[in-house]
Amino acid sequence: MTSSRPLLVLLWFIHVTIPGLTEGAGVLPDGLNAAVGGKVMFTTTPTPGTTFQSVNWKFGAKDIFTWNVNNFPALGYEDRITFFLSTGSLELRNLALTDSGEYSVTIVPPGERPQPGNTRLDVYEPVSNVMVTSSSTELAEFSSVSLSCSSSGSSLSFLWLNSSSEVTGSDRVQITDGGSTLTIVNVTRYDQGPFRCRVSNPVSEGTSDPVTLTINFLEAQQLKMEPEVTGYLGEEVTLRYQFIPGPKDDIISQVQWKLKTPEGEEITIIVSRGESGVSVPETFLKGRVKIAEQSLIIEDVEMRDAGSYICSVTAFPSGAFEGTTKLVVKEGLGAEGLGSEGLHILAKIITAGLFVLIVGTMLATTLFIIRKRYGPVPSD
Ligand SMILES: *[C@@H]1O[C@H](CO)[C@@H](O)[C@H](O)[C@H]1NC(C)=O
Numbered sequence: 001m002t003s004s005r006p007l008l009v010l011l012w013f014i015h016v017t018i019p020g021l022t023e024g025a026g027v028l029p030d031g032l033n034a035a036v037g038g039k040v041m042f043t044t045t046p047t048p049g050t051t052f053q054s055v056n057w058k059f060g061a062k063d064i065f066t067w068n069v070n071n072f073p074a075l076g077y078e079d080r081i082t083f084f085l086s087t088g089s090l091e092l093r094n095l096a097l098t099d100s101g102e103y104s105v106t107i108v109p110p111g112e113r114p115q116p117g118n119t120r121l122d123v124y125e126p127v128s129n130v131m132v133t134s135s136s137t138e139l140a141e142f143s144s145v146s147l148s149c150s151s152s153g154s155s156l157s158f159l160w161l162n163s164s165s166e167v168t169g170s171d172r173v174q175i176t177d178g179g180s181t182l183t184i185v186n187v188t189r190y191d192q193g194p195f196r197c198r199v200s201n202p203v204s205e206g207t208s209d210p211v212t213l214t215i216n217f218l219e220a221q222q223l224k225m226e227p228e229v230t231g232y233l234g235e236e237v238t239l240r241y242q243f244i245p246g247p248k249d250d251i252i253s254q255v256q257w258k259l260k261t262p263e264g265e266e267i268t269i270i271v272s273r274g275e276s277g278v279s280v281p282e283t284f285l286k287g288r289v290k291i292a293e294q295s296l297i298i299e300d301v302e303m304r305d306a307g308s309y310i311c312s313v314t315a316f317p318s319g320a321f322e323g324t325t326k327l328v329v330k331e332g333l334g335a336e337g338l339g340s341e342g343l344h345i346l347a348k349i350i351t352a353g354l355f356v357l358i359v360g361t362m363l364a365t366t367l368f369i370i371r372k373r374y375g376p377v378p379s380d
């Protein structure tokens with residue numbers, strides 16, 4: 001008993017000299033946490049086998065329970081308190097948020113100095129109904145989305161999960177409102193989640209249902225062109241491009257075609273500036289080229305038209321895109337030419353064959369009749 005007194009004095013000294021210290025001191029443990037509707041046990045640590053002269057429990061400055069041969073609970077605590085005479089401990093039940101605060105005890109052993117103790121109780125409303133709502137669940141890539149987490153309970157801490165890993169803030173990902181709002185400033189196609197919100201307080205925790213985002217994304221912005229196209233002398237040939245726009249609602253402000261000749265010379269052959277019209281510089285192609293829907297048409301193809309055709313599309317605000325198609329020029333005996341020519345030859349062959357067949361048949365028939373009428377030709 002006497003040996004523990006200096007320690008108690010020391011603990012009391014620490015408690016009164018270090019402001020903000022809420023740990024238990026004296027015969028009571030460190031701070032306690034409990035849930036609304038639950039119970040808490042204030043367990044004292046006196047020397048075993050001690051008998052008391054009196055025990056007094058206080059909530060703040062207010063007496064809540066006194067033992068002095070008999071039990072004396074304060075008004076409003078009668079049904080909520082169980083006192084353990086063997087230790088001086090106290091159980092408090094049916095807790096409310098208003099039970100949070102400082103509790104102290106004074107145990108008076110017979111003929112000795114009173115033993116004080118104090119601690120802090122924090123009562124929390126348990127976490128329940130954790131829910132995530134999204135500003136939208138179907139969105140376009142590079143747009144933004146906000147997920148907000150709501151929950152019942154007190155003193156809540158929020159944590160966001162992306163699949164099974166914790167979401168951390170970055171340039172693109174902001175966590176605000178005490179952690180309850182997750183904003184993805186610039187959504188990527190990889191942000192579909194599922195996202196869940198985990199809420200906790202010192203007495204409980206809960207996790208929301210998962211929320212999955214559908215992110216619509218476009219193919220990368222680009223200019224697609226056929227690598228090679230064959231044109232035939234005197235015919236018309238079409239060089240096509242396909243402009244795949246980005247997410248930025250681009251406006252095409254200019255389409256320009258240049259020819260890189262086999263000698264490596266680059267000549268501008270046609271420029272279309274949308275509303276302000278088409279200009280065709282003075283080249284050997286002038287009068288034979290025109291621009292149509294995402295294509296360049298060259299009429300009456302000549303041998304010297306062969307080369308690499310470079311198309312540049314200027315889009316606002318994205319910038320310029322370029323693609324190249326190689327034009328190969330062949331003689332008139334192209335697929336089409338060979339077709340009609342071949343057909344002519346075939347017709348001639350068939351006609352000739354038929355003629356030979358008819359003549360042959362007639363000849364054979366005549367020979368047969370002659371033989372029958374005049375008998376076998378005599379041989380000598
Ligand atoms: C969004 O991210 C993409 C790819 O990281 C980037 O190209 C684009 O500039 C960003 N947009 C905004 C508005 O930050």
Ligand SMILES: *[C@@H]1O[C@H](CO)[C@@H](O)[C@H](O)[C@H]1NC(C)=O
Pocket residue numbers: 162163167168173184190191192193
């Ligand atoms: C979610 O996880 C995916 C896959 O690991 C990752 O690519 C994406 O950037 C994450 N998004 C957020 C908002 O954390």
